[in-house]
Amino acid sequence: MLPSFLESVLQLVIRTSTDLPPDVRAAMKTALGTEPADTNAGQALTIIAQNIDLAVDVEGAICQDTGMPTFEVKVPVGANQIWMRQQIREAVAEATRRGKLRPNSVDSITGKNSGDNLGPGTPIVHFDQWEQDEIEIKLILKGGGCENTNAQYSVPVELPHLGRADRNLDGVKKCILHAVWNAQGKGCSPGAVGVCIGGDRTAGYLHAKEQLFRTLDDVNPDPRLAELERSIMAEVNDLEIGAMGFGGKVTLIGCKIGAINRLPASFFVSVAYDCWAFRRLGVVLNPSTGAIERWLYRDPSHPIIPMLDQAGFTRTGREVRLQAPLSEETIRSLKVGDVVLISGRMFTGRDAVHSYLMKNEPPVDLRGSVLYHCGPVAVKSGEGWHINAAGPTTSIREEPYQGEVIKRYGIRAVMGKGGMGAKTLAALKEHGAVYLNAIGGAAQFYARAIKSVDGVSLLDFGTPEAMWHLTVEDFPAIVTMDAHGNSLHKDVEQASGEHLEAMKI
Numbered sequence: 001m002l003p004s005f006l007e008s009v010l011q012l013v014i015r016t017s018t019d020l021p022p023d024v025r026a027a028m029k030t031a032l033g034t035e036p037a038d039t040n041a042g043q044a045l046t047i048i049a050q051n052i053d054l055a056v057d058v059e060g061a062i063c064q065d066t067g068m069p070t071f072e073v074k075v076p077v078g079a080n081q082i083w084m085r086q087q088i089r090e091a092v093a094e095a096t097r098r099g100k101l102r103p104n105s106v107d108s109i110t111g112k113n114s115g116d117n118l119g120p121g122t123p124i125v126h127f128d129q130w131e132q133d134e135i136e137i138k139l140i141l142k143g144g145g146c147e148n149t150n151a152q153y154s155v156p157v158e159l160p161h162l163g164r165a166d167r168n169l170d171g172v173k174k175c176i177l178h179a180v181w182n183a184q185g186k187g188c189s190p191g192a193v194g195v196c197i198g199g200d201r202t203a204g205y206l207h208a209k210e211q212l213f214r215t216l217d218d219v220n221p222d223p224r225l226a227e228l229e230r231s232i233m234a235e236v237n238d239l240e241i242g243a244m245g246f247g248g249k250v251t252l253i254g255c256k257i258g259a260i261n262r263l264p265a266s267f268f269v270s271v272a273y274d275c276w277a278f279r280r281l282g283v284v285l286n287p288s289t290g291a292i293e294r295w296l297y298r299d300p301s302h303p304i305i306p307m308l309d310q311a312g313f314t315r316t317g318r319e320v321r322l323q324a325p326l327s328e329e330t331i332r333s334l335k336v337g338d339v340v341l342i343s344g345r346m347f348t349g350r351d352a353v354h355s356y357l358m359k360n361e362p363p364v365d366l367r368g369s370v371l372y373h374c375g376p377v378a379v380k381s382g383e384g385w386h387i388n389a390a391g392p393t394t395s396i397r398e399e400p401y402q403g404e405v406i407k408r409y410g411i412r413a414v415m416g417k418g419g420m421g422a423k424t425l426a427a428l429k430e431h432g433a434v435y436l437n438a439i440g441g442a443a444q445f446y447a448r449a450i451k452s453v454d455g456v457s458l459l460d461f462g463t464p465e466a467m468w469h470l471t472v473e474d475f476p477a478i479v480t481m482d483a484h485g486n487s488l489h490k491d492v493e494q495a496s497g498e499h500l501e502a503m504k505i
């Protein structure tokens with residue numbers, strides 16, 4: 001068998017998780033240069049840029065959500081695909097052991113995390129044969145936050161702010177713009193979309209995701225689709241959703257559209273949204289040894305150019321320092337748009353913790369605390385734990401529970417990304433709490449603001465879902481929902497909806 005195959009796949013997984021491809025870096029650098037540095041979106045992009053640099057420096061996961069590993073493999077006729085699949089699974093498990101991938105494979109019925117990223121359906125491996133005498137493996141790591149913003153439209157369809165989308169390219173354009181508008185910052189914008197016109201529902205989503213294997217700067221060989229991609233990119237940033245949905249000039253860094261045949265009765269438009277942490281690389285392997293012959297999307301002989309020339313996140317002097325635990329008076333003095341720097345004790349809690357807190361007393365005293373929606377990459381270190389990636393997760397999933405949890409346990413700040421809804425907004429006002437938006441995907445940046453891991457509760461839920469007890473220092477976030485009934489998310493959604501209407505497609 002191929003003696004270097006396993007090591008080559010392992011290198012592919014590690015590099016994909018820790019180093020963004022050059023085309024994505026270039027697009028993010030352009031975004032960074034477009035947004036004024038002293039805006040919320042500008043500060044978010046600076047943190048993202050610093051995070052990208054940090055991840056390469058320490059070979060750490062760019063984002064703590066290392067996503068669903070999806071491999072597209074092309075093999076010469078006669079290659080043993082059963083053996084290769086097994087080797088790919090071993091490489092994924094090893095990358096997880098090394099803390100380069102977060103354990104992300106969860107039993108859909110029991111909720112139990114397999115701990116090694118292996119299980120029915122994970123990782124995803126697609127094989128194709130080709131006539132060439134080489135093995136090509138491409139990998140994309142697409143996280144849950146952006147996966148949850150994917151959309152599929154059965155056209156004709158009535159769309160808010162856009163009217164009816166018909167079975168033509170204008171209708172397709174409306175669907176794509178609606179998907180981007182609907183995602184707001186929840187998929188960690190600025191993002192990129194892969195789109196499929198046609199197919200059945202299953203093939204449509206698959207083909208949409210496959211478009212994300214194209215480079216951001218390529219030109220569609222089909223002139224009709226090239227024109228559609230161009231027109232989307234020319235207009236989409238007028239929505240002013242901006243980085244993280246804070247409002248701003250850059251909402252999308254790429255739009256890649258494919259078309260496959262459909263049944264006469266069906267017309268699906270499938271949109272796969274990927275976040276700025278657009279992790280996609282590939283390798284070509286020697287068919288006799290499995291050694292890497294060359295990389296796809298990157299040239300290792302070219303040095304990696306840092307995203308930032310200098311120190312990184314620079315403070316404006318207007319930041320508000322918060323020392324947890326927090327008082328109601330302090331919290332009520334905050335307003336939307338304030339940038340805060342948190343120091344002191346913080347607890348993580350996401351889906352499993354919120355569900356637990358609805359039925360059980362918390363394992364720690366949460367009064368005055370900051371509850372961080374985060375599923376970190378945590379690695380055992382001697383008797384203790386080390387957290388090496390710790391960005392926020394999408395908060396809206398906790399909307400059914402959050403207000404009640406704030407009320408029962410006296411939490412003063414919940415922090416995550418993408419904002420929350422009307423129920424939480426009302427609870428913030430009534431009970432004196434705020435929602436803080438941390439910068440989605442900035443896992444390396446935030447891991448450095450964690451000064452110690454003081455304990456962990458509910459570890460049975462698996463490391464991403466456990467409640468981690470952290471001490472943090474100068475942890476930056478932006479107040480996007482305050483205790484006075486204001487929500488930046490609501491405002492941006494409304495304003496971008498008005499922009500959509502003004503486009504008159």
Ligand code: SF4
Pocket residue numbers: 063064065066067142143144145146147186187188275276277391392393394440441442
């Ligand atoms: S950057 Fe955001 S959307 Fe992307 S994987 Fe990370 S948390 Fe999820």
